[in-house]
Amino acid sequence: MGHFSRGSGRRCVSRAVLGGVTLALVFMLLLIGGAGSALATTLSTPYLAMTVQPGQTVTIDLSITDTVAQRLDLSVQGVPDGWEASVLGGGRPISAVMTDPEDELSLDLQVKLPPEAVEGTETLTVVARAGATTVSLPIALTVSQVEGGTTELTAEYAALRGPATATFTYTLTLKNSTLEERTYNLSAEGPENWTLSLTPSGATQETPTVSVQSQGTQKLQFKVTPPTRVEIGTYDLRVTASGSGETVSVPLQVEITGTYTLGLTTPDGNLNADVKSGDTTRVQFVVTNSGTGPLQDVKLSAAAPANWEVTFEPRTIDVLPANQQQTVTAVFKPAENAIAGDYVVTLTAAADEASADSDVRVTVKTGTLWGVIGVLIAIAAIAILGFVFRRYGHR
Structure with missing residues (x-):
């Protein structure tokens, strides 16, 4: 026959009630844990504020991390009239993504400003939504004719x-x-x-x-x-x-600063001169500046054989304008004992910016008196030889 004890029945009911409360608490904790996981979505960018220009298209890096795999619906709020804003994934506009707790999502926010965008600061908000849970990322764009990053x-x-x-x-x-x-x-x-x-x-x-x-x-x-x-x-x-x-x-x-080119030659281009030993001979030369800039302090000089004298009139040209020329006279005086023949005399015109050299073949000829004396000496020598031959030749 069964036996019922009031005290023991109360203890059983108490245990049942306690067990039910415990199970309810665990269920609520699980729900809270699930909600906590949904709220663990992170939406971020390294650029929270920037300066932009009217008519410019700006691309801003975005990243999303999550502790669970879930669908996130994406949108951009606060877009001014005339502006265009969209979230890009893989270079294309997107409106939702599937998160991966093991991987970070890299996205872009692209904003196109109209040319008539008014100067001032506008705040665009990127929103990621999972059910009733939302995560927001505000980004401030300051419109200015002078861009901060330019x-x-x-x-x-x-x-x-x-x-x-x-x-x-x-x-x-x-x-x-x-x-x-x-x-x-x-x-x-x-x-x-x-x-x-x-x-x-x-x-x-x-x-x-x-x-x-x-x-x-x-x-x-x-x-x-x-x-x-x-x-x-x-x-x-x-x-x-x-x-x-x-x-x-x-x-x-x-x-x-100009080009500087000097030339030195005779009026007819013939670089030959005939001179007499011991005498002075004057020969004209032309100094030419064929450059685009003037030449100053052009000095004239000569390298001649030993004991020769070569001078110039004038010895210095103060200024020789571009594309101009000037005639100078070279005075040759060979040595007194110069032997007849050809000699080379080098004439030089030199300025700080340019110089020119010309080798002149100078032919030395003996004077007329010396020629006559030479002829007389030759005749006398022949006459003496003839006299000696006639007088002593038949002996």
Whole structure:
């Protein structure tokens, strides 16, 4: 026969109730744990605030991490009228992703500003939603005509100097400090009839465009060749790079100092002269400056045989303008005992910038008196020999 005890029944009911409460607490903890996992989504970017320009397209890095694998719906809120904003995955617009607790998702936020975007700060919010749970990432974009991260074009040396025959080479640096890769259109300006060549460093051919990575630089070589007859003076040049609504330029200068070319010859180009020993002979020469710059203090000199005298009238040309010539006189006086024959005398015209040499063949001829004396001596010698032959020849 069964036996029922009131006290023992109460203890059983108490244990049942306690067990039910415990099970409920465990279930609630599991629910809380699940909710906690859903809230463990992280949405981040290294760029929470930046300056942009009207008409610019900005690409901002995004990353998502999660502790569970789940679907996240993505959207961008707070987009001003006329702006375009989208989340990109693999270069394409996306609206949802599947997270992986073992891997970080890398995405991009692309924002296109209209050219008429008003200056000021706008906050765009990237939202990731999983059911009733949302994670938000606000990003502040300040619109300004001058972008915080911008493009710079600089020259290692902005001014060069040299003669018209030189080719001038400028080394330029194009720096992209923006948050996106940019393609720039390149152009160069200079005086008419000058040859201009703009190439990326290491390239052999000119190119109208060049791409520069975000936070990267590109070296450029700008070569300038003036025309042959360019006048002395200072000339202005300019190199320009434009891309993504931004234009930068660098002013350059080249100073042409002129070309200096001296020539020294006779009026007819015949570099021969006849002189008499012991006498002075005057021969005209032409000094020519065929360069583009004036020559100053042009000195005339000669290298002649020993005991010869060679002087010039004038000995110095103070100023010889470009494409001009001046006639000078060389005065030759051979040595008294110079033997008849050909000699070489080197004449020199020299300035600080240029010089010219001419080798002149100088033919020395004996004077008339000495010729007569020589003939008489020869006749006397012949007469003496004839007399001796007639008188003593038959003995």
